[in-house]
Amino acid sequence: MTTPILCLAGPTAAGKSAATSALAARWPVEIINVDSATIYRGMDIGTAKPSKSEQARVPQHLLDIRDPAQSYSAAEFERDANQLIGDILSRGRLPLLCGGTMLYYKALREGLNALPEADAQIRAQIDREAAEIGWPGLHRQLADYDPVTAARLSPNDSQRLQRAIEIYRISGKPMSAWLQAARSPSTQPDQAHQYITISLEPSDRLVLHARIAQRYRSMLDQGLVEEVAALHARPDLHPGLPSVRCVGYRQLWEYLDGASSLETAVERAIAATRQLAKRQLTWLRSQPDRLTVDCLADNTAAQVVDKASAYWP
Known part of the structure; x- marks a missing residue:
């Protein structure tokens, strides 16, 4: 009998990190980050990347694997995640997929359409x-x-x-x-594992919106503008790159280009993050087999642990 693979998904600012910590306190997990932004080195504050102490407590994978000048595709994620799942299980530990890049979940669970490579x-x-x-x-x-x-x-x-x-x-x-078009044989969905999605979703979207704004302003207090400025100073980086286009970074890049005021850039970043959360929730709600937990509840992490216990020994 195969071990179910848990996927902890949810929109940005839903509290996935706290729920992940609760799972790690109960089971011997290793986290596979499902995030198209935390893959980049030097992009820590704006991606809410796990701190060094958090990384030391729980093994983390697919963090800091690319320079911001490089790209990383959903197909590469599918390959890397499958390899990691096998490696983690072979060590007698439990893979926990956690993040908000829904295309990555789709690639892993459903396979990918064969599309032309980037030019x-x-x-x-x-x-x-x-x-x-x-x-x-x-x-x-x-x-x-x-x-x-x-x-x-x-x-x-x-x-x-x-x-x-x-x-x-x-x-x-x-x-x-x-x-x-039909998927090619090399892009068929993974049938080797049973994926269980625990979805953190808000009972009140306006409360999530307020949380998004508060978190982004907290990132600014932590030095986000300076983080983006360090990237902006690099001659090999430009707005056409996926790293620079990350929500919250693109808007500050425009500010540093002189295209907007800082206040305007911040408002645009918050609005873009809310739109991202909306897209994430739309995708999650299209998954009929997901297990939902209210991310605004006082006991969200405990509920996640309770749902996981039905699948993990």
Whole structure:
């Protein structure tokens, strides 16, 4: 009988770290971080990366594995996570997947559609066009040849817009058509493990919104602007990179470019984080088999431990 793999998911600021600590106090877990931002070195405050003391208490994986100038795909995550799951189980310990990058969960549990690989030159050209006409302008162009994808993307969702446009320019086929195609044999979902998702969700979204704003302002007090400034000073980093596009970083980068005031940048970052939380919750609520816990309850961590005990000895 295979050991169930627990996935602790939830929107940003839902309290995943506290719940993870409660699980680690009960079971011999090793954490596989499911986060497309904490993979980057030098991006600690704005990603709410576990502290050095937290990392010392519980083994953590997939932290600080890329320089901000590099990229990391969902396919790479799927490969790395599967390898880690096997390694952790072989040590007699329990893998705990924890984070809020829902595409990574999807890649691991459902497999990936075979999409064209990224092309740096095409991406650079798209970025130049975005600088001229704006992402809403490119969104309108996308609607002409891929209305299905355009309908589900925000006109300011630069990262996903760039990818959709890139796929079309590489292949001549819209992203929606690629996604409808059957998965290739190498991208079938993982059938070797039973994944159990414990989802931290707010009973009152406005309270979560207030928590998001409070957390971001706390990050500013911890030195987030200085952290982004250190990245901004590097000549090899630019707004076209996934690292710079991370929510909370992109807006401060614009401030450092002189494109906005700090106050405006902060408000935009908080608004973008709330939009991210909304997308995360939408995806989670589309998963019928998830186990939900109110992330605003006084005993959230205890509830998570109780649900985990049904699957872990």
